Amino acid sequence: xxxxxxxxxxxxxxxxxxxxxxxxxxxxxxxxxxxxxxxxxxxxxxxxxxxxxxxxxxxxxxxxxxxxxxxxxxxxxxxxxxxxxxxxxxxxxxxxxxxxxxxxxxxxxxxxxxxxxxxxxxxxxxxxxxxxxxxxxxxxxxxxxxxxxxxxxxxxxxxxxxxxxxxxxxxxxxxxxxxxxxxxxxxxxxxxxxxxxxxxxxxxxxxxxxxxxxxxxxxxxxxxxxxxxxxxxxxxxxxxxxxxxxxxxxxxxxxxxxxxxxxxxxxxxxxxxxxxxxxxxxxxxxxxxxxxxxxxxxxxxxxxxxxxxxxxxxxxxxxxxxxxxxxxxxxxxxxxxxxxxxxxxxx
Numbered sequence: 001x002x003x004x005x006x007x008x009x010x011x012x013x014x015x016x017x018x019x020x021x022x023x024x025x026x027x028x029x030x031x032x033x034x035x036x037x038x039x040x041x042x043x044x045x046x047x048x049x050x051x052x053x054x055x056x057x058x059x060x061x062x063x064x065x066x067x068x069x070x071x072x073x074x075x076x077x078x079x080x081x082x083x084x085x086x087x088x089x090x091x092x093x094x095x096x097x098x099x100x101x102x103x104x105x106x107x108x109x110x111x112x113x114x115x116x117x118x119x120x121x122x123x124x125x126x127x128x129x130x131x132x133x134x135x136x137x138x139x140x141x142x143x144x145x146x147x148x149x150x151x152x153x154x155x156x157x158x159x160x161x162x163x164x165x166x167x168x169x170x171x172x173x174x175x176x177x178x179x180x181x182x183x184x185x186x187x188x189x190x191x192x193x194x195x196x197x198x199x200x201x202x203x204x205x206x207x208x209x210x211x212x213x214x215x216x217x218x219x220x221x222x223x224x225x226x227x228x229x230x231x232x233x234x235x236x237x238x239x240x241x242x243x244x245x246x247x248x249x250x251x252x253x254x255x256x257x258x259x260x261x262x263x264x265x266x267x268x269x270x271x272x273x274x275x276x277x278x279x280x281x282x283x284x285x286x287x288x289x290x291x292x293x294x295x296x297x298x299x300x301x302x303x304x305x306x307x308x309x310x311x312x313x314x315x316x317x318x319x320x321x322x323x324x325x326x327x328x329x330x331x332x333x334x335x336x337x338x339x340x341x342x343x344x345x346x347x
Contacts, residue, residue, distance in 0.1 A: 014081045015326075021050060022328050038252050039237060042287040045316035047328035052243065052318070064248025068127055068158065068255070083136025084326035084344050088143045089113070093131075096152060097175040099167035102139040104153040106131045107183065108142035116147040116346035117185035118220070119176055121169050121205070123196030123224075123320075125252030134195075137323050138326070144339035147346050148185055150176065154201070157256035165256070166266045168203045170208045177214050189346050191218035191279075195322050196244075196291065197252065199224025203269045203298065206279050216279040218345040222322050223285050223340070224295050226270040228253045232293035242288045244319035249290065280308035282341045284334075287315035310341070 021029070029046055033053045037044040064071065089111035096105045120138055122129040131153050142149040154168035173192065180187050192209075194202035199221040209216040228249070239246040260267045283299040285292045292313070299311040314321065314334045322338065324331040 001097075005244050008077070014077070015084075015299050017054070018051075018081060021023035021222060022047060022167065022326075030180075031278070033099075037288075039288065040233075042315040043108070044288055044318075045328075045330040046314070047330055048288075048318055048321070051324075051327055052241065053070065053242075058114075064245055064251045066135045068204050068251075072124075072128045073249075075124060076130065076133040078167075079133040079136070079323045081187075081328050083325040086136045086139035086143070086325065087111075088139040091139075096172045098154065099164065099171040100155075103168060103172060104131060106135070106138070106151045107173070108138050108149040108151070109184070110143045110146050110148070113184075115184060115186045116189035116191070117176070117180070118142075118145075118149045118191040118218075118342065118346065119173055119185055119202075120145050120149050120151045121154065121192070121194035121198035121201040123194065123198040123222075124156075125200055125248060126197045126256035127252055128156070129198070134323065136325055137195075140325055140335065141339060141342060144336070145343035145346070147191075147342065148183065150183065152265075157252075160262040162164075162254070162257045162267055163264065165197075165201060166204050171207045173205050173209060174212075174214065187215040188217060190216055191220060191303070191342070191346050192216065193220035193222065193342070194224070196319065197225050198222075200226060200269055204266050206281075207272060207296070209273060209279065210275045210277040214278075218340055218342075219279050219281040220338070221281060221283045221295070221343075223289050223291050223319055224269075224283065224298060226298040227268045228257055229268065230270070230294045230297075232290075232297075233343075234292040234294075235290040238288050238290045238292070238318075242290070242318045246290075246292050270294055270301060274301065274305040274307070276306075278302065278305065279306045280345065281311045282312070282338075282345065284312045284314065284338060286317040286319055286321055287313060287318035288317065291319060298319055312337070 033049040
């Protein structure tokens with residue numbers, strides 16, 4: 001079982017600052033964070049506002065504003081600090097088939113064991129993210145929901161542009177179905193999940209599964225990116241100052257999908273023609289997230305197509321909250337609710 005990667009000195013310092021800030025009395029947190037932020041009838045959660053304020057005070061930490069290699073390192077570092085150390089039964093690094101070769105993957109097994117399996121695709125705008133950046137989250141999903149989790153490390157842009165990530169995830173899911181026994185799971189308890197860009201990949205993979213008649217019991221879509229060209233109200237209201245920025249979204253689009261065939265709907269699942277037989281879905285969004293409206297629009301599209309879907313908005317939170325496991329009770333309560341939905345769906 002590979003151990004959790006140790007924190008670097010920089011990560012240890014950031015983790016100590018985070019813990020100290022979250023232990024401050026609420027009135028002191030409010031003094032640092034500033035006046036309550038109320039937008040679109042929603043009030044930003046205090047500790048989330050505090051974290052954003054601390055980010056403002058730290059120069060050069062805005063994702064999307066630096067070269068991609070630095071952004072990848074920074075996202076991994078932020079996620080490891082906010083994710084903390086999370087227990088799980090066992091972790092095994094394995095390999096799965098991608099569209100054009102072998103992909104690294106990581107299998108998490110809860111301490112109580114399980115024959116349910118969730119295939120997880122990480123977020124990061126198709127340009128950031130890896131097995132380590134979402135390690136803490138996958139541990140929480142596995143242990144909290146009592147399911148196996150297989151995280152897949154698909155190819156990233158700009159090294160591999162559209163449709164590389166989509167094809168990798170579809171190929172990996174086909175591999176899972178063929179090898180379900182060796183993964184300790186059963187075909188009728190398979191799910192797909194992903195956050196942000198990973199949510200788009202999970203949604204696209206669910207569509208592939210339905211079209212190809214592959215077993216799939218559940219799709220967990222965490223503030224999914226469903227149409228990168230969408231000029232929604234939430235993109236306008238929350239494109240600056242709430243972690244996910246216009247610069248990051250622009251870099252993602254330019255790096256991954258700028259040359260995409262506009263008729264290839266895989267890049268924009270909100271425009272997809274949905275096939276019959278789609279798996280039931282749980283879609284969650286965050287109130288202060290540029291992707292809020294398109295995620296909710298996709299949930300409505302699923303419902304209109306006759307898919308069983310539950311939509312939940314966490315109005316006080318921001319994009320990325322699912323990775324902020326150690327960032328206060330507000331985030332953790334939302335994460336626990338998501339974990340509970342996963343447990344119920346793959347029971």
